[in-house]
Amino acid sequence: TLSRQAICQLPKAELHLHIEGTLEPQLALALAERNHIALPYASLEELRKQYAFTNLQSFLDLYYQLMGTLKTSEDFRDLMIAYLEHAHDDGVRHAEIFFDPQVHVHNGLDYNMVLDGLLAGMQYGRENFGITSSLILCIVRDMPVEDAHRILDLAAPRADELCGIGLDSAEVGYPPELFDEVFARARAMGLHVVAHAGEEGPSSYVEQALNILHVERIDHGVRAIDDAQVVQQCARDRIGMTSCPLSNRRLQVVDDISKLPLRALLEAGVPVSVHSDDPAYFGGYIADNYQALANIGFSAAELAQFAQHSIETSFIDEHERQTLL
Ligand code: ES4
Numbered sequence: 001t002l003s004r005q006a007i008c009q010l011p012k013a014e015l016h017l018h019i020e021g022t023l024e025p026q027l028a029l030a031l032a033e034r035n036h037i038a039l040p041y042a043s044l045e046e047l048r049k050q051y052a053f054t055n056l057q058s059f060l061d062l063y064y065q066l067m068g069t070l071k072t073s074e075d076f077r078d079l080m081i082a083y084l085e086h087a088h089d090d091g092v093r094h095a096e097i098f099f100d101p102q103v104h105v106h107n108g109l110d111y112n113m114v115l116d117g118l119l120a121g122m123q124y125g126r127e128n129f130g131i132t133s134s135l136i137l138c139i140v141r142d143m144p145v146e147d148a149h150r151i152l153d154l155a156a157p158r159a160d161e162l163c164g165i166g167l168d169s170a171e172v173g174y175p176p177e178l179f180d181e182v183f184a185r186a187r188a189m190g191l192h193v194v195a196h197a198g199e200e201g202p203s204s205y206v207e208q209a210l211n212i213l214h215v216e217r218i219d220h221g222v223r224a225i226d227d228a229q230v231v232q233q234c235a236r237d238r239i240g241m242t243s244c245p246l247s248n249r250r251l252q253v254v255d256d257i258s259k260l261p262l263r264a265l266l267e268a269g270v271p272v273s274v275h276s277d278d279p280a281y282f283g284g285y286i287a288d289n290y291q292a293l294a295n296i297g298f299s300a301a302e303l304a305q306f307a308q309h310s311i312e313t314s315f316i317d318e319h320e321r322q323t324l325l
């Protein structure tokens with residue numbers, strides 16, 4: 001089995017990482033003080049007690065609350081730099097990073113200010129850590145569909161500064177088909193397309209993401225395994241599946257990491273890869289997710305396959321892709 005050092009040395013891309021999910025509790029408290037935001041936690045110790053999640057929603061409640069401490073362009077830049085430094089230490093060569101601008105705009109922030117802060121951090125990461133990165137604008141599926149259209153209105157003038165569109169937040173009751181027009185618009189803007197599906201929702205949501213939203217990758221996709229046709233389609237069309245083991249365990253998607261269908265997906269030929277989701281909330285960054293799989297018996301060859309899949313299913317251009325392998 002692979003050592004920690006060997007895990008970090010595998011060339012890999014981070015394809016499933018919410019930048020707001022890298023907000024560590026200490027930083028959230030510091031930002032709350034600096035930005036004069038009241039949080040109902042008197043101490044770090046008290047805040048830490050809020051991380052015992054029982055499902056996706058119980059996590060999202062804290063995640064959205066702490067997101068309210070982010071106010072300035074520098075906050076977003078600092079958050080991005082701290083993340084990219086960590087990713088670099090874990091051997092990430094390239095990162096495609098989710099952000100949730102609907103929530104920031106809802107909190108009264110300016111879309112362009114948020115984007116400028118994130119892009120400034122990404123430039124710092126490129127210059128100082130040699131790590132390339134791009135942004136995927138995530139649509140918050142439990143906000144109204146009109147709200148998704150409004151964020152695309154704001155994003156459209158600078159669509160060339162984004163890599164893709166994604167779909168996240170509370171899944172059950174918010175099927176991908178609700179967003180067919182939103183995603184058609186994003187595709188017409190030249191954006192790559194991904195969606196969270198089959199995390200808490202059923203395999204039919206994965207099927208809708210593939211055939212109605214025309215996604216190029218599925219985020220999580222745990223429940224895809226319930227539909228052999230969906231699995232076959234992902235294998236045939238080389239649809240990446242971005243698994244986040246520590247997230248799935250902490251949100252009780254599975255009660256044990258060994259119950260994730262990772263081997264079955266590999267054997268079916270699906271280009272599944274391993275990622276960190278919201279590392280500040282789930283107890284580990286990308287190398288920790290690889291480590292968790294190594295600890296339950298995934299072989300060096302299997303872990304190397306996950307890393308190779310992450311590069312294969314990334315949206316870097318062909319020329320750059322060759323230089324990463
Ligand atoms: C998320 Cl773990 C997860 N699932 C769905 N949406 C999210 N947004 C941030 N983390």
Ligand code: ZN
Pocket residue numbers: 016017018168196219277
């Ligand atoms: Zn996610």
